[in-house]
Amino acid sequence: MTQVKNKTVKLKHVAEAAGVSLSTASRALSGKAVAYRISAHTEQLVLSAAAKLDFYPSQVARSFRTQKTKLLGVVLPDVSNLFFSSIAREVTTYAEENGYSVLLADSRESTEVEQKLIAQLRAREIEGLVISPVGLQKEHLEKLHATNLPVILVDRGFPSSPLITVTSDHRKAASQAMKILIAMGHRKIGVLQGIPGTLPNEERLIGIREELKRAGLPFDTSLIKGNQFSESSGYRSAKQLLNEHFDITALFALSNQIGLGALRVMTELRMKIPNEISIITFDDHPYSEFLAPAMTTVRQDVKTLGRMAAELIFKQIKTGRKPRKKVHQIPVKIVERASVFNLLTSEKE
């Protein structure tokens, strides 16, 4: 359907121009000429008429008739965060390659708007949903899942849920980061957490606890602060932690935004990293290596996260079957740079 100055060319016009019926025009245009024994000659008539009229079929009429929208929903808590926008990019690119379009929505870390957005997307009859949910409630998602709408969760999942999830190996990631800190002699490590109760946060805490235990160190919950994966939460909790525990030597920030908040505190307090305080932060970033000092980070394989989510959703859309494997864990990589001080080899301040 091409709109030229309020006049829309429809299949009817193509059929008339080619001197054939609607059905013949439709079949010729959708490459079904052979299957329906349209002669090569009529096929050409239709194709050239369509080309001349600059016709393209209305997707909404087609969707309506075929009951397939070729629409994929993508819901993210913050599209402007590199972590999520990278996932969005992978998924949209993959979708486009498969002839699907992506409806993108931003839940702003609110379960309430998340639910509204999902309702909107369902009304639009998306064929699948890729979502990084806020992660505190799962009922609305499990209901969706039970409905047979293909749903893939990215990053934030739920323990022992039937929902299919693609996420990093948070536990191992956190434990490895802690291992580095401990190996460098750090004993009192503040944790700047994200949203308590969300899977990434809890898994990371488990990893942290495991590593502390392995080193024979106590798991002191007063060293864990924060309630959002945001810069402001990181800022507040870093400040509070440094206030309450004068002898903290290292901070572990559980997201890039939280890390940013911690950095702000350090500049305000004129605390030198790593000499006065060591930092490791979750999520690598192009800028990480150019920070003062270069930041040691936990790099999630965001490309693979996005790509696997895309692959899983399309497999499900095509086969109509849910994958057996519930949780797909992607390995992470610690990128060691210069933000961790070695308390053992260096002289202490």
Add this chain to the structure above:
Amino acid sequence: MTQVKNKTVKLKHVAEAAGVSLSTASRALSGKAVAYRISAHTEQLVLSAAAKLDFYPSQVARSFRTQKTKLLGVVLPDVSNLFFSSIAREVTTYAEENGYSVLLADSRESTEVEQKLIAQLRAREIEGLVISPVGLQKEHLEKLHATNLPVILVDRGFPSSPLITVTSDHRKAASQAMKILIAMGHRKIGVLQGIPGTLPNEERLIGIREELKRAGLPFDTSLIKGNQFSESSGYRSAKQLLNEHFDITALFALSNQIGLGALRVMTELRMKIPNEISIITFDDHPYSEFLAPAMTTVRQDVKTLGRMAAELIFKQIKTGRKPRKKVHQIPVKIVERASVFNLLTSEKE
């Protein structure tokens, strides 16, 4: 239309359950009870039947009938770049508030895929398009514009085109940045440009030239390198520039990604910023102030860019009239930090 285990509840079922006709059910549900004199009692019957059946109307059927999709297309050259993802966020949020959904597409800086994506979006009958085009070709966009589809360009526009554009005041921005460099005593300034021929790039070059002229300095085109707004282009051109001009004291990077490439060159060459080389880069970033050293940047008001694009597109969709003003220029702000060396007050190396 609610799907529960392959069974879809349609308006028909609601009407039957309420014991009314399709038309009455439709009108009761869309709040037209009063206008069509549906009694409060029947209205209630319909509403509770719909609630009980968990009915919601099929947007595709509705779109098909009303010829309104309530769909907005957004096309960006790189969704994962903070500059663009921030625009995406503003536009999607605004769209959602207005009952519209956003179809997001990523052109990967290719005019060819941009055209394909636009064709896809048109086939889906979007009611408006917000696009940051690649910026080298405009014919396909002007054709769209002539078609009466509301189109708003963001960031990259075209000189003397009927297309409505929201963009920063690139000329003034670049000129102010140059003014700072010149005031600090820099005379030989390398420019790491983006895609030549695109409006932001050309406007920035004009601003640069104007400021040089004002200062009585020559505009040396051999000091301008680069062909993409990407990190790799920034890397290559910074390297080349430093090779060919041993006496360059400052670099002006025309995008955040380009700046990243320049930073990489400096670490490889172990050149100290700002002592050995000064840098100003376009586009501010949360990390900019924590870089080594804190980066002086040109901060585009990306929220306003996105918001104004959203406002303009919806005004156009609602009124059906194109705004008279073609180019909406948003002021920028220079954020002075520590990446520019003052050659005049400090001793020279």
Add this chain to the structure above:
DNA sequence: ACCCTTTGCACAATCGATTGTGCAAAGGGT
């Protein structure tokens, strides 16, 4: 009691494509 207006809803067309089916004409075999 009669007529006119208002109330309260139902009928049926419609949006633009896709697709199962049917039928005439052409072709082919004996």
Add this chain to the structure above:
DNA sequence: ACCCTTTGCACAATCGATTGTGCAAAGGGT
């Protein structure tokens, strides 16, 4: 020459909502 198969297309139903219009019943005025 007759019959059967194949070729090549057209007819008409259909997807699920919205909306202009019409009509019976109720109400109201004199």
